[in-house]
Amino acid sequence: MSNKMWGGRFTSGPDAIMETIGASIDFDWHLYRQDIAASKAHAEMLAKQGIITKDDARQIAHGLDTILSEIGSGKFKFKRALEDIHMNIESRLAELIGPAAGRLHTARSRNDQVATDFRLWMRERIDDINALLGDYQRALAEKALEHAGTVMPGLTHLQSAQPVTFGHHLLAYVEMASRDRGRFADAQSRLNEMPLGSAALAGTSFPLDRNMTAEALEFDRPMANSLDAVSDRDFVMETLAAASIAAIHLSRLAEEIILWTSPLVGLVKLSDKFTTGSSIMPQKRNPDAAELVKGKTGRVIGALNAILIVMKGLPLAYGRDMQEDKEGTIDALSTLAVCIDAMTGMVRDMTPDTERMKAAAGEGYSTATDLADWLVQNLKMPFRDAHHVTGRIVAQASKGNVPLHELSLADMKKIESKITKSVFDVLSVERSVQSRVSYGGTAPKNVAVQAKKWLKTLDKERQ
Ligand code: ARG
Numbered sequence: 001m002s003n004k005m006w007g008g009r010f011t012s013g014p015d016a017i018m019e020t021i022g023a024s025i026d027f028d029w030h031l032y033r034q035d036i037a038a039s040k041a042h043a044e045m046l047a048k049q050g051i052i053t054k055d056d057a058r059q060i061a062h063g064l065d066t067i068l069s070e071i072g073s074g075k076f077k078f079k080r081a082l083e084d085i086h087m088n089i090e091s092r093l094a095e096l097i098g099p100a101a102g103r104l105h106t107a108r109s110r111n112d113q114v115a116t117d118f119r120l121w122m123r124e125r126i127d128d129i130n131a132l133l134g135d136y137q138r139a140l141a142e143k144a145l146e147h148a149g150t151v152m153p154g155l156t157h158l159q160s161a162q163p164v165t166f167g168h169h170l171l172a173y174v175e176m177a178s179r180d181r182g183r184f185a186d187a188q189s190r191l192n193e194m195p196l197g198s199a200a201l202a203g204t205s206f207p208l209d210r211n212m213t214a215e216a217l218e219f220d221r222p223m224a225n226s227l228d229a230v231s232d233r234d235f236v237m238e239t240l241a242a243a244s245i246a247a248i249h250l251s252r253l254a255e256e257i258i259l260w261t262s263p264l265v266g267l268v269k270l271s272d273k274f275t276t277g278s279s280i281m282p283q284k285r286n287p288d289a290a291e292l293v294k295g296k297t298g299r300v301i302g303a304l305n306a307i308l309i310v311m312k313g314l315p316l317a318y319g320r321d322m323q324e325d326k327e328g329t330i331d332a333l334s335t336l337a338v339c340i341d342a343m344t345g346m347v348r349d350m351t352p353d354t355e356r357m358k359a360a361a362g363e364g365y366s367t368a369t370d371l372a373d374w375l376v377q378n379l380k381m382p383f384r385d386a387h388h389v390t391g392r393i394v395a396q397a398s399k400g401n402v403p404l405h406e407l408s409l410a411d412m413k414k415i416e417s418k419i420t421k422s423v424f425d426v427l428s429v430e431r432s433v434q435s436r437v438s439y440g441g442t443a444p445k446n447v448a449v450q451a452k453k454w455l456k457t458l459d460k461e462r463q
Contacts, residue, residue, distance in 0.1 A: 005087050022320075023080040027327045031085050032071045034120035036064045038113065038196060039089070041216035043104055051107065051206050056100040063097040064089070084323075085117070086110050107199060107206035111230040111318040115195035118326065120217065122239055125333045126188040132340040133181050133246070137174045138458045139347040144170040145451035149444035151429045152267065152357040153366065160364025163429040164436075166352050167447040174454050176249040183242035191235035194219035198226035201317035231317040233307060233325050240304035240329060243336045247297040250343050254293040257346060261287050267360065269351045289342045296335045303328035361429040365394045367404055370426040370435065379418050389416045 003010065014022075040061050047057035067089055070076040082088045087110075094101040144167035154164035194217060197203070197210040203226040210222035223229035260268035261275075270287060278284035306328045310321050368390050375386035392415045397407045405427035412419045425431060437443045 005082075005090065019080055019083075022083055024084045024323050024326065025078050025080055025082065025088055027330055028085045028114075029071075029078055029088075030330050031114075031117040031121050031326075032089065033068065034117040034124075035085050035089055035113070036068050038116045038120065038213075038217060039104055040064050041213045042108060042196060044216065045209050045213045046103070046106055046206075048212065049207050049209055051208075052100075052103045056103050059097045059100045060093065060104050063093045063101065066096055067092050084110070084114075086113050107197070107204040107208055109198075109200035109230070111200050112195045112198040112226075115198075115230055116217070119191050119193075119195065119219075119235060122191055122235060122329075123188055126184045126239065129243075129246075129333065129337060129340070130181055130184055132337055132344070133177050133184075134458060134461060136340050136344040136347070137177045137454065139344045140170045140174045140177070141451050141454040141458065143347055143350075144168070144174070145448060145455065147352060147354075148447040148451060149433075150352055150354050150357060151361045151433055152352070153361045153363065154442070160366045162369055163361040163366050163432045164442040165433050165444055165447050166357065167444070167451060168442040170347070171447060171450050171454070173249065173253050177246070180242065180246035180249060183245060184239070187235065187238040187242050189220075190238065192218075192220045193223045193229075194221070195223050195229035197222055198229035201227055201230050227317045231314070231319075231322075233311055233322060236307050236325050236329055237304070237311065240300070240307060240332060243332055244297075244301045244304045247293075247300040247336055247339060250339050251294045251297040253343060253347075254290040257290045257350065258287050258294075260350075260352075261285075261290075265360075267353060267357050269353065270346060271349050271351075274346050274349050289346060293339045293342055296339050299335050300332045300339075303332035358429060362403055362405075365397065365404055367427050367429065367432045368394050370432045371404060371423065373435075374423050374426045375416070375419075378420075378422070379416075 003013075043052065043057045043060040043064075046052045047054045052060075067076065070092075076088075076092070078088050079091075082091050090101060090104065093104065147166040147170070150166040151163050152166045152169065153160055154162045154169075194210065194214040196213055196217075197208045214220070214222045257268065257270070259265055261270055270285070274287070274289050275285040276288045278286065307325055310324050314321055371393065372383065372386040372390040375381045375389060376383050379386075381389070393407065393412055394404065396411055396415065397404050400407070400411075405424060409419070409421050409423075412423065426435065433442050433444060435443070437446060440446075
């Protein structure tokens with residue numbers, strides 16, 4: 001049998017593979033609330049414009065409400081033969097209200113319908129992710145405040161560089177998450193325009209009031225070009241780009257947690273809540289959640305890649321290729337949400353081993369820069385010369401296998417005679433971090449100020 005929705009000119013039904021390749025209902029059912037809301041707004045507008053009767057509009061709205069609760073309660077039977085969410089809902093509407101259902105699709109196409117639904121869905125999803133990122137920032141900022149003065153090794157090239165504070169390190173991720181939220185907000189503000197009323201691609205001869213529909217659906221405005229409205233998926237690409245960057249940020253912290261919790265490093269502990277054991281090695285405590293955040297980041301980036309590739313070289317206007325925009329996106333955004341949640345949990349859970357952190361912070365001559373700075377500030381040496389002198393002192397200490405602050409003043413004087421014992425004031429890791437008071441620097445008092453500032457900002461957001 002040919003399709004009831006579009007089969008007028010067809011004599012036979014589709015080949016079996018058509019259902020398999022064509023059906024999107026397995027994933028686009030996620031859009032049911034948006035599809036119903038958009039249909040209700042459309043019907044109401046059609047009635048107000050005298051395009052359908054008020055009675056038809058009432059029946060349509062009533063039928064759609066019934067469908068909403070059927071789907072919500074799991075009673076609705078989705079049919080793959082009906083391809084997608086739009087036709088599943090319309091077909092059920094016909095069962096419920098009869099011929100009036102057939103008037104809903106006046107001045108509308110699945111092309112503007114799906115673009116509208118997906119924008120509405122994305123707008124909501126971004127709100128969820130934004131809230132989750134806010135919780136993640138709060139967890140980081142709270143831990144940062146608690147550890148504003150906890151000294152840890154700061155690395156570059158994964159080599160000992162300079163001591164930093166654990167709080168400072170965590171606040172770096174708060175800043176990243178803040179830009180992530182900014183990117184989502186940008187994407188959300190740009191996507192908030194309404195395709196509905198563009199019909200298949202060219203607009204329609206019916207006297208629509210697109211402003212009315214846009215207002216009902218809380219879009220900023222109807223889209224100004226019908227071809228653009230049905231055929232661009234830049235809002236998908238942009239949101240997934242934001243999602244990919246956010247996931248990459250999470251995945252970097254995940255990798256750090258993996259490093260820190262390795263027994264070889266031992267800077268941080270995760271509790272039983274966020275570790276798993278091994279079925280063969282009884283001693284194991286594996287940071288699975290952190291590893292999975294890294295792994296799942298691949299999925300999120302994969303979804304971005306997929307939509308970029310689908311869209312490149314697609315001529316205007318709608319092409320069925322674009323149906324591939326949804327499965328990966330829906331998956332990617334829920335994957336990201338899970339990753340944020342897991343990271344928030346791990347951040348709250350992790351306990352730094354402060355003694356070990358402090359000891360590790362002093363390894364590898366990490367206060368050498370402080371010595372060079374002392375030479376500049378106290379002996380008025382040009383920095384390049386101070387760097388050279390410090391290098392010789394480090395070499396001396398390294399030969400005797402002692403840390404800088406354990407080298408004798410006499411040994412230092414052999415290299416630079418003007419050095420005085422006040423140099424020892426700057427060689428401890430605590431003094432080193434305390435001295436980094438430049439704006440944005442790692443000094444505990446800076447970190448406390450920044451952490452409090454973030455917590456205040458995050459509190460305000462909640463009100
Ligand atoms: N399921 C389709 C999609 O996601 C809806 C639009 C179908 N339009 C069409 N002309 N076949 O893209």
